[in-house]
Amino acid sequence: xxxxxxxxxxxxxxxxxxxxxxxxxxxxxxxxxxxxxxxxxxxxxxxxxxxxxxxxxxxxxxxxxxxxxxxxxxxxxxxxxxxxxxxxxxxxxxxxxxxxxxxxxxxxxxxxxxxxxxxxxxxxxxxx
Numbered sequence: 001x002x003x004x005x006x007x008x009x010x011x012x013x014x015x016x017x018x019x020x021x022x023x024x025x026x027x028x029x030x031x032x033x034x035x036x037x038x039x040x041x042x043x044x045x046x047x048x049x050x051x052x053x054x055x056x057x058x059x060x061x062x063x064x065x066x067x068x069x070x071x072x073x074x075x076x077x078x079x080x081x082x083x084x085x086x087x088x089x090x091x092x093x094x095x096x097x098x099x100x101x102x103x104x105x106x107x108x109x110x111x112x113x114x115x116x117x118x119x120x121x122x123x124x125x126x127x128x
Contacts, residue, residue, distance in 0.1 A: 001097055001098075001100075001101045003049075003052050004049040004052065004053070004101045004105060005104075005105070006102070007045060007048055007049050007052070008045055008049065008105050008108060010026075011042075011044075011045040012108065012109075012112055015041055015042075015112070016037065016112075019034075019038070019116055019119075027066075031120065035085035035117075037112065038116060039113070042109045042112070042113065045105075045109070046077070046102075046105065046106070048075050049077065049101075049102075050070065050073045050077045050107060051070060053073040053076070053077060053098050054066065054069040054071075054072065054073035054074070055069070055070075055092075056096075057069040057072065057073065057087070058070075058103065061089045062087050062088060062094070063087065064083065068085055072085040072086075072087075072095075073098065076095045076098045076099055076102070077098055077099070077101070077102035078102055078106075079099050079102060079103060081099070084118065094125075114124070
């Protein structure tokens, strides 16, 4: 969990620094390009975190095949929870911790994305 939060913190702080230095004058296509790049960055952060969880499960032999561990991790992190692959007894609390971490990281990403959009909106209205 701490590794996921650390990865997310580093990625969000980097994105914050990048967005602070950008000009936010209202031009439609540059906005779209910025939104797409920001969304892609946030998704990449989540995929890295999912990979770390999956690699941990595989390394610890809870789910020996890396591909299965990554699939399980993605379904768990996003709280999809298909249930076709499950952790063995004694590991169940790990999937709960991953789900809670995924919810928290997704909420953090949503909050950050909203803050960026709010900043653009406020800048646009001040210029009008």
